[in-house]
Amino acid sequence: MTKQPKTAKPVSRTIVPKETEGADRLPKPTAAEYENRQLSLFQTFLANTDEQRDSLSNAIDLWDSVPRYSVSRQAMTKARINDRFLEKHEAGFQYRQRMYTRTIYAARVTDPDGVDRDYYPSATEELVEDALRKLAIDQQAGFFDKPNYRSGVSFTLYALREELQRRGHTRSYQEIVQALNILSQCVVDIRPNDGSSEGMVRSTYLPTLAAVSRNKLREDPKARWMVQFHPLVTGSIDQVTYRQFNYHLMMSHSTQLARWLHKQLALKYTFAHHLKPFDMLYSTVKRDSGLLDEYARGRRGIEKLEAAFRELTARGVLLSYRREDKTGPRGKLLDVEFTLHPHSDFIYDMKASNKRLGDDQKSVGIGGGSSPKPVGIGGGSR
Known part of the structure; x- marks a missing residue:
């Protein structure tokens, strides 16, 4: 009697955090970058109570007007070539009476089934970025580095997950790591339609991701990560063009x-x-x-x-x-x-x-x- 081959079970792997190449060689933000006047203004709100203050965050004028999270996971699934690859995605938008084109170049990440697939940032990645910005408001968490012209936040996966859960958007550690991988690898190109080089930028959503190793992540979800925000966020902190708004209500x-x-x-x-x-x-x-x-x-x-x-x-x-x-x-x-x-x-x-x-x-x-x-x-x- 011939033995029938056993059906292979689907492979399920933990999504591994993938840090920005060379992130370990970048100078770590110093105490001065975590405590300075420009950052303090970004972290301080006009509010009467601690409850009001907790509900507030900052909207970034141009950056939050870019349609950068507009492609749903369902639309990505339909658009993928051979269930893996995505072409660049272009869309037009208007900002202050000026027309722009934004182009997204997909990130390639390894899914839990072990297959590399392309992703555009979508709803989960938007929630994660908003939550990171909120964490940056906490003292000793956000940083603004004027000489190197960068800003960002130091955080733990535990704190990020708790922040999302507190605002009504529970995500697993694996979903959060995948979102961080997508945000740190996906490139967005923003350029005016009039052909001018003024007002043009090309960068990943999070230019730097200093991740925790896979083993350490398993051992300690409170180990600290670090991300750098998009240049438009840094520019807004520098020039004080952000606006406070009811972040808690928005997230709800x-x-x-x-x-x-x-x-x-x-x-x-x-x-x-x-x-x-x-x-x-x-x-x-x-x-x-x-x-x-x-x-x-x-x-x-x-x-x-x-x-x-x-x-x-x-x-x-x-x-x-x-x-x-x-x-x-x-x-x-x-x-x-x-x-x-x-x-x-x-x-x-x-x-x-x-x-x-x-x-x-x-x-x-x-x-x-x-x-x-x-x-x-x-x-x-x-």
Whole structure:
């Protein structure tokens, strides 16, 4: 009797942290980089209570306007060649009346099944970056290194996982390590469409990842890691162009689109007032977020956008909104305009953000005001 060959079981491996090449040769941030005036301004908020302070973080003007997390895992799976490879991904967006093109070059990481696959950063990576930025606010965690023009955070996987869980987004250690690998290997290219070299940058999302070895990770999840933030984040810390916003509320939204809208309102609706509504076109949200591209039927995308506005209304970001359909010949739906009325809590948040921004800019001799100049890509004054 011939023996039947045994069916091989699928291989399941732990995702290994992959640090940036040469990261061990980079100078470690000194005590001065963890304690300086510029960093202190980034870490200090205008708030009345510790609870309010805990809910706040910083939105980065240009960086958080780039549609850099717009491709879902499902869309990646469909787009992969031979279940492994992804082409570069291009998308256009507008920032301060200027059109840009962002190009993402996928990261190649080893999956738990042992296969190398390409990934673009998606929803989990966005949550991880936001959580890292929040950890950087804690004393002795964030750093700003003016001479080397870099900023970042020292952290433990345990603290990062706890931060995500506390904000309603539980992830396993393996998922977090994979997200860090993707963020440290994926390159994003941002360039203006007018052909100018001014306002152009090419960098990984996290230019440096100093990781913990696989064995040490198993032994001690509290061993410290270090990442360096994108140059646009460093430039914003240097030039004081970030804005405080309700990070805890933003993280609590159930969809990526609602979180994106909340952050965009925090950056752009600086004049929030009951008598001054804010208008948003569906076509603008679709273009600048990239989060509605998967809906071939426009009406389906509009439904998703309206659902996000309903959630922002239920959660006290908006008081109400009004929808107006823009139609063409024979009643064809061309676009939808949403008129947004702010909740009093959001108005309060914006007033506090404006005051903090103005005070901080004046304190470093930059000027002040609720509409900072755009941060020059590649850094500010050195």
